[in-house]
Amino acid sequence: MSTDTYARVDAYLDDLFGGPDPQLQQALARSETEGLPPISVSSNLGRFLHVLTLACGARQVLEIGTLGGYSAIWMARALPDGGRLVSLEFDRHHAGVAQRNVSEAGLSERVDIRVGPALDTLGDMVRQGEGPFDMVFIDADKPPYTEYLQAAVRLARPGTLIVADNVVRGGEVAAGPSKDEAVAGMQRFNAAMASHPRLRGAIVQGVGAKGHDGMAFAVVSE
Numbered sequence: 001m002s003t004d005t006y007a008r009v010d011a012y013l014d015d016l017f018g019g020p021d022p023q024l025q026q027a028l029a030r031s032e033t034e035g036l037p038p039i040s041v042s043s044n045l046g047r048f049l050h051v052l053t054l055a056c057g058a059r060q061v062l063e064i065g066t067l068g069g070y071s072a073i074w075m076a077r078a079l080p081d082g083g084r085l086v087s088l089e090f091d092r093h094h095a096g097v098a099q100r101n102v103s104e105a106g107l108s109e110r111v112d113i114r115v116g117p118a119l120d121t122l123g124d125m126v127r128q129g130e131g132p133f134d135m136v137f138i139d140a141d142k143p144p145y146t147e148y149l150q151a152a153v154r155l156a157r158p159g160t161l162i163v164a165d166n167v168v169r170g171g172e173v174a175a176g177p178s179k180d181e182a183v184a185g186m187q188r189f190n191a192a193m194a195s196h197p198r199l200r201g202a203i204v205q206g207v208g209a210k211g212h213d214g215m216a217f218a219v220v221s222e
């Protein structure tokens, strides 16, 4: 099986669910024009995040790593009236593009993009007693994923679902100690999630138009 086959299946799945959505296509097109890197989740995984948001009955979602707002739009569309998605982004330009994309998708009332290094913003949120969030999606820079996980647990309640992107990295996480700090960050995160006393987790590897990677899923207990 090749990446071509994976991409063909992703295209088949997109067609199955009605083809490209204009607002999401527009968000990706603007992100590209504005020079953002093409690292948002695939449409198929975006749809999966949407379904997970619904399955959680989430009213409050926290995202770490906004980019152009693509995954934020998928999740925010699954929120009920009065629901909120807080999304954290370090890069002011990315946040500006995301704000525009979210607003053109008619979601500015539901999406709150906060600019700054996520570790700082998360620290402020914990100190101010924000939350609890019903679902957290971790998808920012890879080395501090473990610290993002710890903050996510502090901002959670029993039953909160924590999801993390890119935890398999083309299989490199299984190849022993790595000099690549993104891979090392993921190995540290995966081990922290697996042994956390308040988390029941699983990691699912997958393939698609963006290659081979995986997502972690963990539910917070008492």
Ligand code: SAH
Pocket (backbone or CB within 6 Å): 039, 040, 041, 064, 065, 066, 067, 068, 069, 070, 071, 072, 088, 089, 090, 091, 094, 116, 117, 118, 119, 139, 140, 141
């Ligand atoms: N969730 C997005 C993709 C996020 S890409 C989607 O699927 O559509 C990762 C994003 O994390 C980038 O926009 C990057 O600027 C941001 N980022 C990197 N380091 C960060 C940090 N320390 N704090 C917050 N955001 C950060």
Ligand code: DHB
Pocket (backbone or CB within 6 Å): 039, 040, 041, 139, 140, 165, 166
């Ligand atoms: C990168 C980051 C991501 O969140 C992703 O899904 C793919 C790649 C990166 O930084 O290379």
Ligand code: MG
Pocket (backbone or CB within 6 Å): 039, 040, 041, 139, 165, 166
């Ligand atoms: Mg990612």
